Amino acid sequence: MPVSQLCIPRQKDLIKWPHLKDIKIHEIDSGIDLLIGTNNSKVSEPWELVNSKGDGPYAARTLLGWVIYGPLRGDNIIRDPNGAAAASVNRISIVNLEELLIKQYNHDFSKNGKEKEEMSQEEVKFLNIEQPYTKRGILSVVGSVYDPLGFLSPFTLPAKLIMQELCKNALGWDENIPQTFCQRWTGWLADLNKMAEFKVDRCMKPINFGQIRYAQLHHFSDASECGYGTVSYLRLENNKDEVYVAFILGKSRVAPLKQMTIPRMELTAAVLAVRVDIMLQRELHLKLDKSIFWTDSTTVLKYLNNETKRFQTFVANRISVVRDATEVAQWRYVNTKENPADEASRGLTAERFLNCRRWIEGPEFLYKQQQKWPKPYLEIAISVHDPEIKQDVTVNAIVTNPLNPTNTLINYFSSWRNLTTADPITAVFGKD
Template identity: 65%
Template sequence: MELDLDKDQLPVERALGLQWCVETDKFKFKISASQQPQTRRGILSVVSSLYDPLGFLAPFIMPAKLLLQELCRRNQGWDEAITESFGKTWADWLEDLHRVAEFEVNCCFKPRDFGDHVVAQLHHFSDASEVGYGTASYLRLESDGEVHVSFLLGKGRVAPLRQTTIPRLELTAAVLAVRVAKMLQKELQLPLKESVFWTDSTTVLKYIFNETKRFHTFMGNRTAYIREATSVDEWRYVSSKENPADEASRGVRAGEFLRTQRQNLECKTKMQKELEDVNSLLSEAGGNNIKSSKDLSSFESQLQDTQTLPQEETLQKLGLSGHLRQLEEQNNLQEMLEDEDERRMNVQKHLASLQANCVAHLNLRKWQWWRLLAEVKPLLQVTRQEERQELEKTAAQITELRAQLNKKEEELLAVLTRIEEEAAAQKKLEAHMLPLQEDHG
């Protein structure tokens, strides 16, 4: 079949497991989930059938992953039917699954007529919640004062089954962002500027900027990995409301996901906000506003030049004393909360250890008691048997003595009877002899 490129509509091809619309040069998703039983095995089969290597659907897939994790936490059997509440959650997610076909994202990072002298830079966002953590990476292109931002890669992972504090999950998300950055820098065939990493956790920034304090093993290892792979100057703060990785960390429904579509926005997002924030600070300091990204780069160079100045003089020059002092107080408070969480976790570990030791000691005592009982029981049985024999022998002797006493008693009764008879005969004889004695006298 011949295709007229001028008249005919271009077909939809498959590329990397996705639907590629040649006509619009956009990626789409064609969902055809097979009917599976409402079991842990069936849910895993449906979720695994969604091929999303670039993480376009990471925020939407997160609720299904959380459902699987909850079933795993409750030791749900692979072929055991899920409860009614879980069944409703799964049915709602399947209903939203068909709406994913409405989602589409441009294949090309660079828009048309953008220019040839392009400066590329990677921006990585990380975030965590109580249920998961994730990252979102963007490519920022700059040409002749124009800026274009495209989504590159996203990842969303559920939190471990073992309860973990939010600052630790935030630090884990930052490590994941660094790993993604290293992979993208290796794979992208573009000259890249120094990457920028964004996080809404001031505690993580405090860990990374720290130069003196020694942390626990968990935080220390991950902070060391971040400092070895990145520079401290690459890390910046972003509010939770403006952090696109927030959706990947907690998951969203299909309706909210399609409304936001942060992953395929072709506009100036956070970088424009950055210009506004810097202009606001410069206005307070009495400086000139920044009108383009070139001016922003120049301002960043000036900031690096002020690193040799004393801290107070630098802050006063930039008009940031109040802002940084407030951020430092917030960091100190967050650090105190983190230390409190660490102490609470240590106490819980100590109590768990004591409980385990008590249980082990009790089990040992029970085993020793049963062993002693098993050894003593035969001796008790032998002793009882000997006592029973002695008692039976004594009872036989008592019976024999009782018989002898009865026999003696009968003999005594016979003697008493004979004596009484002789006494009666003697009285009768005396009574008979008394008249004769009187006549003879």
């Protein structure tokens, strides 16, 4: 639709129509590039109406101000700069524009943190959990938890474990789950509603933190019999030696159906931490120092420091992945009580998760200077009885001088008489 500045109503156009003389509109001295409509009925709802006289225009006052409808210039045809007939454009006179903008800004960016939470119908339906207690229904609910950065990884792990156990029992997709699983699933659903209280700061660098002098990624990994996981933090240090630690990414995974030893699980978690580091190094546009990897498994540290032993294929392949992407000096030991990845490997209820700040904020020692971090683990000797070490096979061979048949007979009999009695041919040669 061709539209030009000629289509914009002016105050002098309203003077020609006595029934519109009391309506005041603002003058606009600019061109029109785009006509925007609205599908919001409340915005266009008329609060006051001035009827038309004859073929003249009429006016309606709405939430946004006065709107003029109809031809303002009588029979004069409005034409664009090219001479083509143009459509008549309605005019909205915005009243209290500044007040409206301030109200909208305060609604969208509330500073008191107590703004009213509004949920869509889909969110309400999700929180009501209108899903059957079947394997398909459980998968639908678990898959509906949108958490790409892994904030809720410790909380979602128990639900994943329920799903894994149902698969292990070969339960059909639409079969009702056993009573024991119903109790666990009902408890998890009740906890899910509590997670609405969870809040987290997403700013990786606080306001007024100043110039960053030192930025480094710290990855924690851990494993248990039921699962394994990793969590990554960005540690920032400014010129005033102030430290800030930001949660970056968390992951938790259930243990494979085929049972594995804890050292293998710990090593698998270490590989996951390495892959997360590679991804974050690529995606974070920051100048980062070498990453630090923390594990509470002394076995993994021994495997990585080993230069002489030969390992079973499973362990050897994963050690190769870790050592190709990192240096041994980047790996540190952390006590289990200070390892936040312990939450990702074992899972947490909603109550424990909401009260556990270590998962989001990181361990306390990261806020201290490097000299006060846990000391490196120095013992690197591996037991010869470790099942992951390929045992050396020793073959001993003894070579003796072969004896001819005559010497064999002579050595076999204790006397000459016995020899000649047993072998007359030897006796004949003896007489000659």
